[in-house]
Amino acid sequence: MQVHKLYVLLIVFLPFTVESQNCSGLPELLKFNTGNAVTTIKAWEKHKKELKKQFDEEMFGTQPPVPKGVRYKVVHETATAIGGKASRKRVNLYLNNLDHPLELLIYYPNGVKKAPAFLGYNFWGNHTVTFETDIPVTAQWSRNNNIIQDHKATDKMRGFSASRWPVEAIIDAGFALVTLYHGDVDPDFDDGFMNGVHGLYPREKYSWGTIAAWSWGLSYVMNYLEKDNRIDAKKVAVVGHSRLGKVALHAGATDERFALTISNNSGCGGAALSCRKKGETIKAINDRFPHWFTANFKKYNEKDDSMPFDQHQLIALVAPRPVYVASADLDAWADPEGEYLSAFLAGEVYRLYGLNGLKSDKMPAVHAPFHEGSVGYHIRAGKHDITLYDWQQYIAFATKRFCL
Ligand code: GTR
Numbered sequence: 001m002q003v004h005k006l007y008v009l010l011i012v013f014l015p016f017t018v019e020s021q022n023c024s025g026l027p028e029l030l031k032f033n034t035g036n037a038v039t040t041i042k043a044w045e046k047h048k049k050e051l052k053k054q055f056d057e058e059m060f061g062t063q064p065p066v067p068k069g070v071r072y073k074v075v076h077e078t079a080t081a082i083g084g085k086a087s088r089k090r091v092n093l094y095l096n097n098l099d100h101p102l103e104l105l106i107y108y109p110n111g112v113k114k115a116p117a118f119l120g121y122n123f124w125g126n127h128t129v130t131f132e133t134d135i136p137v138t139a140q141w142s143r144n145n146n147i148i149q150d151h152k153a154t155d156k157m158r159g160f161s162a163s164r165w166p167v168e169a170i171i172d173a174g175f176a177l178v179t180l181y182h183g184d185v186d187p188d189f190d191d192g193f194m195n196g197v198h199g200l201y202p203r204e205k206y207s208w209g210t211i212a213a214w215s216w217g218l219s220y221v222m223n224y225l226e227k228d229n230r231i232d233a234k235k236v237a238v239v240g241h242s243r244l245g246k247v248a249l250h251a252g253a254t255d256e257r258f259a260l261t262i263s264n265n266s267g268c269g270g271a272a273l274s275c276r277k278k279g280e281t282i283k284a285i286n287d288r289f290p291h292w293f294t295a296n297f298k299k300y301n302e303k304d305d306s307m308p309f310d311q312h313q314l315i316a317l318v319a320p321r322p323v324y325v326a327s328a329d330l331d332a333w334a335d336p337e338g339e340y341l342s343a344f345l346a347g348e349v350y351r352l353y354g355l356n357g358l359k360s361d362k363m364p365a366v367h368a369p370f371h372e373g374s375v376g377y378h379i380r381a382g383k384h385d386i387t388l389y390d391w392q393q394y395i396a397f398a399t400k401r402f403c404l
Helices: 003-013 041-060 167-172 196-200 210-225 243-254 282-288 295-300 311-316 336-352 388-401
Strands: 071-081 086-094 102-109 115-122 176-181 231-241 260-264 323-328 375-380
Touching (some): 041 311, 041 336, 115 243, 167 388, 260 388, 311 336, 323 388
Parallel strands (some): 115 231, 231 260
């Protein structure tokens, strides 16, 4: 064969070559671990189980089963939140022997009988999501910062994260918002897996790290949402920023009740391909956050480019349910291009289902969102954060995908 013809063939058949990016060993999505090709949906569903097991054993750790049902109590309710546009409920969920409840803060759009919803953890407690003065300050362990000392949350942080939670825009679009503090489920420090929900299950049996614990917590919240008659539980989008974006992806990959999965600037261990070794590496994340993943994951320190699995496979586990990945152009630590490429590669599995993924292996320009298929993407100008612009894209994509 003439050399130029070979080039043409390569260009036509290889949607994206990763050789130039330290990714020559990147596992192919549509191949069983034996190397046999996955060509049908049935075969993919089988391969999915292999991949799930690999992520459990090598990266996130094995979770206990999510309890059936839910124990809860509505602790406060008002129909006149957000200038009368929303109802607001505080609901406590109880778990086995956990000594404190998971405290849900829920806003419902008034006038919508059963609302589609966004569900996501917040970083600092429900009192930081809003400036409303009647949301209690969390009593759980908080990370120290220039306001918080001795890991004790304070009223001075009220509204601190309000820019990340544009409640009014969400309500105006007809969505409910459900949030809770991730520290209610598991405190974000290396405590030998003793505190939070880790303490409720034997370690010998369940190797789950904190990301898997947070994701498990979201599934328990979903048990509640299925019982809440103001929520359309078939239209719940799980959303998270940064470490909580890793959690959203894990939750979407493991619990099929999440109808849409949204990863905002999730980076290493989230949407970004590890093989590229750009931004945060596996060693860097394991060193700083040894509790996020299972012990086995440490064996991949400095082996980012030779792992038997990578993050495009995690995204693909969400298929055929829609998924959205978002980056920010100044967020080099999260490797925006790596986030884009793994979302792009996951499209192969969506195509197997007759759905569309991202069209091109080239990243779109800043503020040129792609919302046409089952894999959504945008890159925003600015730093590592979740902003009104990001939420506007999620609202638009969810409105389309949920056919609202
Ligand atoms: C960083 C961490 C990232 C990301 C981020 C966050 O320090 O390296 O993986 O999760 O924290 O959650 O804000």
